[in-house]
Structure formats: C-alpha cells, structure tokens
Amino acid sequence: MSKFLALIPAAGSGSRMGNDVPKQYLPLSGKPMIYHTINTLCRNPSIADVLIVLAPRDSEWDKYDWSEFSGKLRVFKCGGDTRAASVLNGLTAAQHALGISPEDWILVHDAARPCLSRSQLDKLIDELADDAVGGLLAVPVADTLKRSNQENRVACTEPREHLWQAQTPQMFRYGLLAQALQNAANTQITDDASAVEAIGLRPKLVASDSYNFKVTYPNDLALAELILQQRNSQ
Template sequence: MSKFIALIPAAGSGSRMGHELPKQYLSLNNQPMIYHAINTLWQNRLITRILVILAPGDLEWFKYDWSQFSGKLVALNHGGTTRAESVLNGLIAAKQKDLVQSNDWILVHDAARPCLTSIQLENLITELAGDEVGGLLAVPVADTLKRIDASHRIIQTESRENLWQAQTPQMFRYDLLTQALHNAANANITDDASAVEALGLHPRLVLSDAYNFKVTYPQDLALAELILQERNNL
C-alpha cells in the first residue's frame, strides 16, 4: 500500500534574505523557520515520514532539539547546488536507505513556507490520492502582470486569465518524480511540477490561499510572524 512521505529540501543559503544564517534557520516565533513546516507535516496522520535534505556540511541543524518529531523525522545530508538537485539527491538516498518505495507519494514542501495549514495539507492529499499524475497547491493570480524590458520599462500587460501561482507541497509518486527530475537535470526548473510537465504530463492544481506564501525577503519573515502569532492566539 502506498505511503505518504514528505520531503523538505533545506540545503539553500537564502541569500535574498541578506543574512549569514541560511533562512530555514532564521528565528520565527522562537523556533527556526523550518520547524513550522515540519510541525504541520508531522501532525498529519497520513504522513509516515518527513525527510529533510540538508547541505553536506550543515552543522546548524544539530543545534536544535528535534526530538518531538522522533519516529517520523529523518535528516539526510545529501543537498545539492539547486533545489531540484537536492530533491533528486534526497529521493535517491532515501531509496538506498529503504525509507521509501517506488509507489509512495512524495510531498515536496519548501522549508520557507512556514504558514502551511493542516487543512490545506489534508485537501491536497484527499484530492490527489487517486490521481494518475499528482499535483500541487496553488492560487489564482490576482494582480495585474507587466512584462518589462532591460530598463524596467513596461513592454506590455499580460493576461492573467487561467494563470495560477504555484505553491508547495507538490505531490507525485516516487518513481514519476525521480524520472522527471533525472530528465530535467540540465534544465532550469524551479519546482517539481515543471519537471513532471516536461514529461508531457499535466499535474492537477488544488486550491490554496495566499497565506501559504514563501518567505523570500526580510519583510516576508515579519508577515509570517504575525500570521503564526494570530493562529496561536485563537
């Protein structure tokens, strides 16, 4: 029977945050940012294992107490130079260690999306568990989109009809995702769905909301703090 396994690529430096510490370890509500993603995944009854893919020389991870997640959480120092490489390396290492099977569902989630809710995660799994391809959380694009030139002047306004903004988790079977990432090894892909699309397949979108945003800039961290504090006070 297929299992549901989460994978968090956490080998990046988060340079756009302007901080020496990799952004997955920046403090958010008195915990490293990655803690909040792990906690939401850990609470889901269907997810049997959480794989965190760290940079080979990452020692920061071991400065924190992760014991509350014991039984599900496994850290692997197999991160690569890109997100896609980290995911692929993690998948290969997990198979070698017998932590995952070919038909298992893999839910790849960004360490820098700390505001994922249990309801969003449950909806994703429920809607995709019987899907032939898999899919991802996403939201319709609401803002007007402008295409610019090298001088930052508008060339044209792009139609936002049928455009959605991809989020994570992105959920695909182990074999399919591994094949897709292998095939896209030399391509400049920024998410797992892009690699699956390159195989000629069509992942399904599951409606999310704007709160499941990716922390990229310092002001994003402040917003995530407010959202998590409000939830904790409910």
C-alpha cells in the same frame, strides 16, 4: 497501500534575506523557521515519514532539539547545488534507507513556507490521492501582470486568465518524480511540477490561499510571525 512521505529540501543559503544564517534557521515565533514546516508535516496522520535534505556541511541543524519529531523525521546531508538536485539526491538516499516504493507519494515542501496549514495539507492529499499524475497547491493570480523591457518599462500587460501562482507541497509518486527530475537534470526548472510537465504530463492545480507564501525577503518574516501568532491563539 501507497505511503505518503514529505520531503523538505533545506540545503540553500537564502542569500536574498541578507543574513549569515541560512534562511531556514532564522528565528520565527521562538523557533527556527523550518520547525514550523516540520511541525505541520509531522503532525499529519497520513504522512509516514518527513525527509529533511541538508547541505553536506550544514552546521546549524544539530544546534536544535528535534526529539519531539523523532518518530517521523529522517535527515539526509546530501543536498545539491540546486533545489532540484537536492530533491533528487534526497529521494535516492531515502529509497536506500527506507525502501520507498515507486507508487509511494512524495510531498515536496519548501522549508521557507512555514505557514502551511493543516487544512491546506489535508486538501492536497485528499484531492490527489487517487490522481493519475499528482499536482500542487496553487493560487489563481489576482494582480495585473506587466512584462518589462530591458529599460524596466512596460512592454505589455499579460492576461491573467488561467494563470496560477505555484506553491508547495507538490505531490507526485516516487517513481514518476525521480524519473522527471533525472530527465530535467541539465535544465533550469524551478519546481518539481515543471519537471513533470517536461515529460508530457499535466499536474493538477489544487486551490490554496495566499497565507502559504514563501519567505523570501526580510519583511516576509514579520508577516509570517503575525500569521503564526494568530493561528496559535485560536
């Protein structure tokens, strides 16, 4: 049977947060932000291993105790200059270390989406486990979208019908994802699904919700804190 493995690319600096510490290590509910992402993935019984891809000179990871996840956690200091390069480098390193099959599923998830819930993760796995391509969590766009000109004035209003906001995890089989990322090595893709689309396939959109947002700016941390506090109190 195919295995399910999660991969977290965590080699970035998160410069938009305006902090010297890489974004994934900023404190959130008494833990580094990446802890909450790892916790959700490691505690899912379907996931066999959680692969962490760090920058080669990462100096923060070893400051924390990760022993509670030792049964599933695999760390690779092979991050690249881009997110796509980090994912591909991590896949290659993990294949050598763990003997991943081309048919095994890889769930790529952002370190900066700490509010992924157990139910969202279960839904993604359940809906895609038998899918021929794979897919991603996403949310239908609700806001009116404006395209600007060079002077930051409205050039036009974009129709939002059939538009979705992509989230993670994005789930594809190892062989397919590795091939897609290799083919996209010299292009400006922003997520794994874009690489899969570029080879002519159509990933499935699995409806999620706005709680699974990406922490990008300082104010996002406060919102993530509230969500996690509320969830932990239930």
